[in-house]
Amino acid sequence: MWNKIKLSLDYKVLFWFLLAFITILVLGYEIIKANDENLSEYSFRQKSFTNIISILNLEHYLEDAEAAQLGYLITGNVEFLKEYDLAIKDAYSILNEIKNNFSGKGNNNYIIYIDSLMKVKISNMNIFIKNRTEPNHEKNLLLIASDSNMMLMKNIKNILNKMNELENNRLKLHTDAAAYTANYTKTILPAGLAFALLFITLGYLLIRRDMIARQKAEEELDKIFKLSPDLICVIDSAGKFVRANPAWEKTLGYPVNELISRPYVELVHPDDVERSREVSKDIRKGKTGYLFENRFRTKKGNYRWLQWSTTANVETGLGYSIAKDITNVKEKEIELRKLNEQLIKSFEETERIFSLSLDMLSIVGIDGFFKKLNPAWEKNLGYTIDELMSKPYLEFVHPDDIEHTTQAANKLAAGEDVFIENRYLAKNGKYRWLQWTAASIPEIGLIYATAKDITNIKEKEIEVKKLNERLLNSYAETERIFMLSANLMSITNMEGEFVKLNPAWENLLGYSIEELLSIKYIDLVHPDDVESSKNASRIVRKGNDISSFENRFRTKNGSYKWLRWYATIVRDEGLVYATASDVTDSKEKEHELTTLNERLYESYKEMESFSYSVSHDLRAPLRHIIGFSQKLKKLAYGDISEESKKSLDKIVASAEHMSKLIDDLLHFSRVGRSDLKMIAIDMNRFIVAVKQDLEISEERNIEWQISNLPEVNADPVYLSLAINNLLSNAVKYTSKNQQTVIQVTCKEEEFEFIFCIKDNGVGFDSKYTDKLFGVFQRLHPSYEFEGTGIGLAIASKVFQKHGGRIWAESEIGKGAAFYFSLPKI
Amino acid sequence: MESLKRILIVEDNENDLELTLDTLTEYNLANNVDVARDGEEALDYLFKKNKFSARDGNNPIVILLDIKLPKINGLEVLKTIRNTDGYKKIPVVILTSSREEKDLNEGYTLGVNAYVVKPVEFNSFADAIKSLGIFWAIVNEPPPKTIS
Structure with a gap:
């Protein structure tokens, strides 16, 4: 039952000691009570003894009185009377004592009897004594000897005996009672003591058991303290180590004695010191249940992560701490965090790949609906993803493909991987060929599938198939072409031996096919071409095609034919495929051309x-x-x-004209021969500069209208030559005008600028426009307008060389407009 | 001494030479002129060889050099002058009929001081000769004398 009621040890010990106390208390009470009883019994016995003695004394005194009366009676000596009176007096005092002591229930009767009997006796004796003095005193003797007198004494004695007996009984009774009490005390004292001792012992045993248990626990604790792999320490209120277990040395390398009295903060990682102090403060204030982590420096100087569980005694200020070395955990944690980050990253990457993939990625439920699709679907099929997910995927599948698609789905449901191709209806009503790779996870009822749009490949495949068929079909045709071709066709092996030849060989060179198959091609090559032919062969054998290689082959009749070769190697077969066309005719023409060219160059x-x-x-x-x-x-x-002077002047003028002609001709021929040095030219400034170079008679009244002109790319020397010619023409052919207007304008086209130089001079007949730009072509007689007839030809050539052109518009008498174009920069 | 300021004209064409000298005479420069008839003579004159071995005096203050010359042409003469120590700094003016770009380029590449095209018109020709003569014989300071 005690096991059931779990009382604390204190209560148990208290219980037993209380029990012992109560026992002693009860025992004390009992002993005091017994003692009291004993005391009263004793007084009772004292009284009884007194009574018994009084009774005996009373009898004795009465007998003394009787004896003294008798003595007196017999002798008559008065001495006896004195004794008699003394005895009576004593008897009465004793009787009073007895009366006092012997009261109580049942005893009073005896006292009344004895009192009255004693009085009768004493009166009887007094009568006898008085009678002694009378004569006849002998008669008294008789009376004394009478029965009644005798009886009286006898009765007194009886009553006294009875009283004595009563008193004795009483004494015995009280003596018994005292004996009982003594006995009782004798019995309960040891018993009570024994019980009390027992209870105290039990209490002691309990305490002892607890003490042993405590000691054991302490030993165990100490063992645990010493053996604990965790770091255990006690820190005083100043933050110094008071106790530390050996785990410290094991974990951090400091022997315990080095730690004691040392502030723990010295070992804490600088970054953790502040927090550690805060936590420590909190704990000292009574906060508990802290799990706190910080880093401690090891003796070697590196750091270990410790996880602390700490509590403090608020009164003593001592902190009790257990630390676990969680460095590995911490490192694992860091690793885990990294891993986690990697996982997140790879998840994001997967998501990105999913959304960026050009392949169509999908997750399909076993209910036949798409569950997740990437944007490639929208791109390839034109539906929105919602549209695709709103219907079972089979509805998109080409009717002819539904059967094997369903089979594939069943396989997937059974956990098999599937590779199939089928057609999907795109939004635009056309079918796209999709190539599927799919795997399922039946436990979660999902299919993971990637689809590649292979429509193009498929179409190519179909094309290739068709082509193949065509090729097979046309093999005969090829054969026929081979047989009929006017070109030479040959297949040679790596040694240069003919393997197959078409009949054109026979026709062109005059050998029979059999003859040709028995020799190497090189045997037929012109000696001058052997080296280049071998070289060409090498090129082909290296895997490069040759086209338009030319050499000469000897015909059966000994003449040579020029052949132009196209050849390629098929390495797998070790064969060179070649065709050659007979270019003998064109070769001869080429020779003629070369000769002509050489001649031309010479004349140039x-x-x-x-x-x-x-x-x-x-x-x-x-x-x-x-x-x-x-x-x-x-x-x-x-x-x-x-007149002679005039003639001399004419000689000079003619010579000067010829000089001008020569200059112009030289210019003209130079334009054709020179390379242009192009630079960017601002035409506004350029025109003005050219204009200033013109020799214009001071009498002329010319209004120049030059609009804003663009920048062009041209050779300044030749452009100035051309524009000079045009402007000087304009000035020249307006020389008969009163008022001259020369306009320079420009129009911008898409690829070129078109400039126009317009005058209001004599103009020309537009039917001769074609002749205008020819050398030595003039539309005016030189007596009217002087000139060499080369200026416009030079201008035309200059613009041609610049990639432009020149043309003119005019009517007789209405001025002329000369246009020239220059490409835009 | 004034007489030491000589002009060397290298010209094979008698007519051109006469016209040139006429013009220089008109401006009192003809007395200072020496004439070489071809490239070889021009070099002999400069290096004092053969018929000019007895010539005394310094280098001419300017050489008027035609391009088309017998034996050694003007450009070759120019090249020799420019490659010979003691002569390379003599001012050389090419005076020629040719306006060919090729000649112009080569002349300037070889370090000619001026390139003058003989104008056909006589007055212009005379003006050109006059300006050249005055510029080179009177105005221009010759390069510092060198030991020949």
Whole structure:
């Protein structure tokens, strides 16, 4: 029952000690009570003894009185009377004592009896004594000897005996009672003591058992303290170690004695110190249930993560802490966090791949609906993803493909992987071929499938199939073409031996096929072409195709034919496929062309030196003609007639005209030969500069209207030559005008600028426009307008060279407009 | 001494030479002129060889050089002058009929000081000769003398 009621040890011990206390208390009470009883019994016995003695004394005194009366009676000696009176007196005092002591229930009767009997006796004796003095005193003796007197004494004695007996009984009774009490005390004292001792012992045993248990527990604790792999320590209120277990040394490398009295903060990682202090403060304030982590420095200098469980005694200020080395856990945690991050990243990547994939990715439920689709679906089929998910996927499948698609779905449901192709209806009503790779996880009822749009491949495949069929069908045709081709066709092996030849060989070279198959191709090659042919062969054997390689093959009759070759190698077969066409005719033509070209180049060279010598030599005589004419005019001044002077002037003018002709011709030929040096030219400034170079008679009244002009890309030297010609023409052909207007404008087209130089001069007949730009072509007689007839030809050539052109519009008398175009930069 | 300021004209054409000298005479420059008839003579003159071995005096203050010359042409003469120490700094003016770009380019590449095209018109020709003569013989300071 005690086991059932779990009382604390304190209560149990208290219970037993209380029990012992109560026992002693009861025992004490009982002993005091017994003692009291004993005391009263004793007084009772004392009284009884007194009574018994009094009774005996009373009898004794009465007997003394009787004896003294008798003595007196017999002797008559009065001495006896004295004794008698003393005895009576004693008897009465004793009787009073007895009366006092012997009262009580039942006893009073005896006292009344004895009192009255004693009085009768005493009166009887007094009578006898008185009678002694009378004569006849002998009679008294008789009376004394009488029965009644005798009886009286006898009765007194009886009553006294009876009283004595009563008193004795009483004494015995009280003695018994005292004995009983003594006995009782004797019995309960040891028993009570024994019980009390027992209870105290029980209490002690309990305490002892507890003490042993405590000691054991303490030993166990100590063992645990020493053996614990966790770090255990006690820290005082100053934060110094008071106790530390050996785990500290094991974990951090500090021997315990090094730690004691040392502030723990010294070992804490600098980053954790502040928090550790806060936590420690909280704990000292009585906060519990803390699980706190920080880093402690090991003796070696690195750090371990510790997880602390700490409590503190608020009164003593001692902190009790257990720390677990969670460095590995922490590292694992970090690893786990990293892993987690990686997982998240890879999840994100997967998601990204899912949404970016060009393949159509899908998750399909066993209910036949799409559950998740990536954007590639929208792109490939044109539906929104919602549209695709709103219907069972089979509704999109081409009717002809439904059967094997369903079979595939069944396989997937059974956990098999599936690779199929089927057609899906796209939003635009056309079917797309999809190539599926799918796997399922039957436990979760999902199918993971990727689909690739292979429509193009499929179409190509179909095409290829068709092509293949066609190829097979046309093999015969090819054979026929091979047989009929006018071109030479050959298949040779790597050694250069013919393997297959078409009949064109026989026709062109005159050998029979059999003859050809027995030799190598090189045997037929012209000696001058052997080297280049071998080289070409090498190129082909390396895997490069050759096209338009040419060499000469000897015919049966000994002449040579030029052949142009196309050849390719099929490595797997080790064969070279070649066709050759007979280019003998074109080869001859080519030869003619080359000759012509060479001749042309020669004449070009001649032309160059011609123009060079014209430049140098043709002008010198003109200079001399002019020079000496002038000299003559000067020397013969006054000696020659006016007419002779005019003639001299004409000689000079003719020579000057010829010089101009030569210059223009040289310009013209140079335009054709030179390369242009293109630069960006601002036409506004350019026109003005060219205009300033013109020699214009001061009498002329010319209004120049030059609109805003663009920038062009041109050779400044030649452009200035051309524009100079155009402007000087405009000035020249307006020389008969009173008022001259020359306009320069420009129109921008998509790819070119079209410039226009327009005058209000004499103009020309537009039917001769074609002749305008030819060399030495003039539309006006030179007496009207002087000129060499080369200017416009030069201009035309300049613009041509710039990728532009020149044309003109005019009517006689209405001025002329010259247009030229220049490509945009 | 004034007489030391010589002009060398290298010209094979008698007519051109006469006209040139006429013009220089008109401006009192003809006395300072020496004439070489071809490239070889021009180099002989400069290097004092053969018929010019007895020539005394310094280098000319300017050489008027035609391009088309017998034996050694003007451009070759120019090249030799420019490659010879003691002569390379003599001012050389090419005076020629040719306006060919090729000649112009080569002349300037070889370091000619001026390139003048002989105008056909006599008055212009005379003006050109006059300006050249005055510029090179009177105005221009010759390069510092060098030991020949």
